[in-house]
Amino acid sequence: MRLGSRLHGEFPPGWWRSARWWITGVRELALNITAAVATVVFVGEMMRAVRHRDEPRTLARMSGTFEGHVASLLVNSAGLVVLAIMAIEDGLHVVLTALLAGWCLLNIAISAIVFVVVARSRIRQPAAWAELDFVEQHAPKYGRPPQTIEEYRAQQLQE
Template identity: 85%
Template structure:
């Protein structure tokens, strides 16, 4: 794929005036950050992921991104280590330490659950995930028509 095609995929004609483009570009990182900090908010989404653990299409369309769950796992694990270090040095009150540790443990458990469910699905059904990854990478975005062979194929697979 040429550089021009890639740039058109990311920055379609009229992108600077497109509210849809701006909302999408702001929403995705915001959801990732929100997921990393407060994974507990997405409990319904996680329950849906566990219920549909054998359906890659459902897992691929989680409302918050998978990267957010991985970041949540890393951030909350690190937060737990920092809390333990601070508790050893007696820098925080016991009640605050217990509350923050509970928050970090809950977020870590939820993030780990999503990570395991998606990893298990990717290992057991690689062909379905390859197709979904191809569609995500090559499908025309923001309502523009397909221009390359890959985009036509991705659009057919999407339907």
């Protein structure tokens, strides 16, 4: 897919006036930031992912986005390393260190579970995930009508 057509999909004509475009973008950004910093909020989503681990459509619709969980793994791992270095060098208070380390480990555990469940599903059911990826990539967004053959096909697969 060319950069121009990808940008056209993300920034349709009149995007700056579209309330749906702004609301969707802010919602996705907020979910990704929340998933990266406070993954504990998504414990219910993690349990849902484990229960529906063999259903790619359910996994693809998780509100805590997969990218947010991957970012959580990276951010909290880095936070744990920084916390360990600060505890060694500055002698942080033991209770504070234990609480922050527990927070980071809990976030890492939840994100790791979601990551493993989704990765396992992608490995075991590549055809279903290929269809979902096609729909995500080509489906018309923000309420605009389909304009290409791929968009029509993605819209039909979506229903």
